[in-house]
Amino acid sequence: MSGAFSKSMARNIFFGGTAFFFFLFLALTFDTIQQYPKRDMRQNITPQVAAGKHIWETRNCVGCHTLMGEGAYFAPELANVVARLGSKEAVKAFIQSRPVEGIPGRRSMPQFNLTEEELDAIAAFLEHVNTINDANWPPNVQG
Amino acid sequence: MQYKSQAVATPYFIAAIGLFAGQILFGIVLGLQYVLGDFLFPAIPFNIARMVHTNLLIVWLLFGFMGAAYYMIPEESETELFSPKLAIALFWIFLVAGALTIVGYLAVPYATLAQLTGNDLLATMGREFLEQPLPTKLGIVVVALAFLFNITMTVLKGRKTSISIVMLLGLWGLAVFFLFSFYNPANIVLDKFFWWWVVHLWVEGVWELILGAMLSFVLIKVTGVDREVIEKWLYVIVTMTLISGIIGTGHHFYWIGAPEYWQWWGSIFSALEPIPFFALTVFAFNMVNRRRREHPNKAAVLWALGTGVMSFLGAGVWGFLHTLAPVNYYTHGTQITAAHGHMAFYGAYVMVVLTMISYAMPILRGRAANSNKAQVLEMWSFWLMTVAMVFITLFLTAAGILQVWLQRVSESPLPFMVAQDQISLFYWLREGSGVVFLIGLLCYIASFFVRGEEKTA
Numbered sequence: 001m002s003g004a005f006s007k008s009m010a011r012n013i014f015f016g017g018t019a020f021f022f023f024l025f026l027a028l029t030f031d032t033i034q035q036y037p038k039r040d041m042r043q044n045i046t047p048q049v050a051a052g053k054h055i056w057e058t059r060n061c062v063g064c065h066t067l068m069g070e071g072a073y074f075a076p077e078l079a080n081v082v083a084r085l086g087s088k089e090a091v092k093a094f095i096q097s098r099p100v101e102g103i104p105g106r107r108s109m110p111q112f113n114l115t116e117e118e119l120d121a122i123a124a125f126l127e128h129v130n131t132i133n134d135a136n137w138p139p140n141v142q143g
Numbered sequence: 144m145q146y147k148s149q150a151v152a153t154p155y156f157i158a159a160i161g162l163f164a165g166q167i168l169f170g171i172v173l174g175l176q177y178v179l180g181d182f183l184f185p186a187i188p189f190n191i192a193r194m195v196h197t198n199l200l201i202v203w204l205l206f207g208f209m210g211a212a213y214y215m216i217p218e219e220s221e222t223e224l225f226s227p228k229l230a231i232a233l234f235w236i237f238l239v240a241g242a243l244t245i246v247g248y249l250a251v252p253y254a255t256l257a258q259l260t261g262n263d264l265l266a267t268m269g270r271e272f273l274e275q276p277l278p279t280k281l282g283i284v285v286v287a288l289a290f291l292f293n294i295t296m297t298v299l300k301g302r303k304t305s306i307s308i309v310m311l312l313g314l315w316g317l318a319v320f321f322l323f324s325f326y327n328p329a330n331i332v333l334d335k336f337f338w339w340w341v342v343h344l345w346v347e348g349v350w351e352l353i354l355g356a357m358l359s360f361v362l363i364k365v366t367g368v369d370r371e372v373i374e375k376w377l378y379v380i381v382t383m384t385l386i387s388g389i390i391g392t393g394h395h396f397y398w399i400g401a402p403e404y405w406q407w408w409g410s411i412f413s414a415l416e417p418i419p420f421f422a423l424t425v426f427a428f429n430m431v432n433r434r435r436r437e438h439p440n441k442a443a444v445l446w447a448l449g450t451g452v453m454s455f456l457g458a459g460v461w462g463f464l465h466t467l468a469p470v471n472y473y474t475h476g477t478q479i480t481a482a483h484g485h486m487a488f489y490g491a492y493v494m495v496v497l498t499m500i501s502y503a504m505p506i507l508r509g510r511a512a513n514s515n516k517a518q519v520l521e522m523w524s525f526w527l528m529t530v531a532m533v534f535i536t537l538f539l540t541a542a543g544i545l546q547v548w549l550q551r552v553s554e555s556p557l558p559f560m561v562a563q564d565q566i567s568l569f570y571w572l573r574e575g576s577g578v579v580f581l582i583g584l585l586c587y588i589a590s591f592f593v594r595g596e597e598k599t600a
Binding site: 005006007010011013014017018021022024025028029031032033035036039040042045049050053054056057058059060061062063064066067068069070071072073074075076077100101102103104105106107108110111112125128129132133134135137138139140141142143 | 176177179180181184185188189190191193194253254257258262266268269270271274305327329330331332333334335336371374375378379381382385386389390392393396397398399400401402403405406408472473475476477478480481550551552556557558559560562563
């Protein structure tokens, strides 16, 4: 921080540098959005899958679980849960069978009393997420 | 204090500390639920307690930032606040909205809350950290805009310092990027991508501008070092922050459906993110070493130095630990992330708000500094909370390393819950550290009530 380097020079580098890197970020974002149709399997987002995402959100699943690694670390990863449990039916059965009062001494998922239609929707959503190209993550089926 | 209207900061700081206490209590609950899974179940399930824990953190830090702005900006601008009445009105609106939101989380099932608050009209809820009901989100926007109007008008009618400009940029950025919380497409990949425009561009972007401005303000006051020197440092630090941090957003895009090139952009630029934090540490120590006065508020100086060190460790070192894509492939979404999150938020944002409160509160209460007795207790609270946070981070890191090994690396990977059982010892140790943190926080609160011989302002 010698005298030759003045505050106004520092300010100019700040504004110039920030603007440059923000525009670079916008350009990369634009390219990412262009590539998404090949990766996000949007052709499979049926009204049922969208309804499933709504269930995912309104039951605050992300408050315990991760989805593609994002969320809370209290309960298992769910982006690959259909693969891990073997089928959508197994996922539905698991959600349905949670005891209302929990399991003594252990972590337990709440009983959400989902209807058959809602169960189908959440399972369809989780199956959809399992097909997204996420650079081969997680490392194994355990999530 | 130099300007009467700075007094509006007082309720903001008090509310911040109160909500901080709530946040820590729920942290203790969460830590216990990690080891006693049925604790408070089904009354307060983990996801609800976590939402309260993280949302209280965000809200009390926002109270802290707003209080800091109301305290700093009149003094920087050398003029009274544009409208102290508006500031007080916004305080009550924000406090009531925040309290109602927390009550809503705890009193009704989340799905019911969503239904009652118009989530079917515009679905924005149920995404990590953005769980607030629609009315709360709209309230945040209204409060933020009215607050920014008040602060901006104050700067416009008075002296325009670099600290004010950086602070304003940070606060405006905070408001603008929050608008992405209203974008929630059915396509989860797009949802996740722009979710980070709020979360990352806040905490690894514009919030760091607020942090830099707040720390610079306090350092000018407690060291008496020339403003030109400090503001030059500030610009250099925030330049490095944004140059590394904006493209550094890429370190969140590795495994959520984005193209693989983000593994390169994210790794390279986020590897640079520790540099501004290191500079912040050097800056704080350098300024204190070159001080031209002995400020009677030793506690504030301690908090300022602590912010530099702990933000470098938490955000810089613990961030770098898992930011490179090949490492992150294994650590993503594990206790390593939790370890980093805890120390980074404490070291950067909690500590800078406490620095500001430590400096400003005595002045707002009519004295240059608290009594020696009160300061000693405050410094005890500094060490208790800081050391406890270091241990929380170390235990979570140990848990995370074991988790990665057991669940993802070993030849026979264990299911998530089996691995969790294996590492519960470290969750117990973390909970113990959490209790020490709470004791530190109680000392902190108590320090406001300790009397003794005080120096007048």
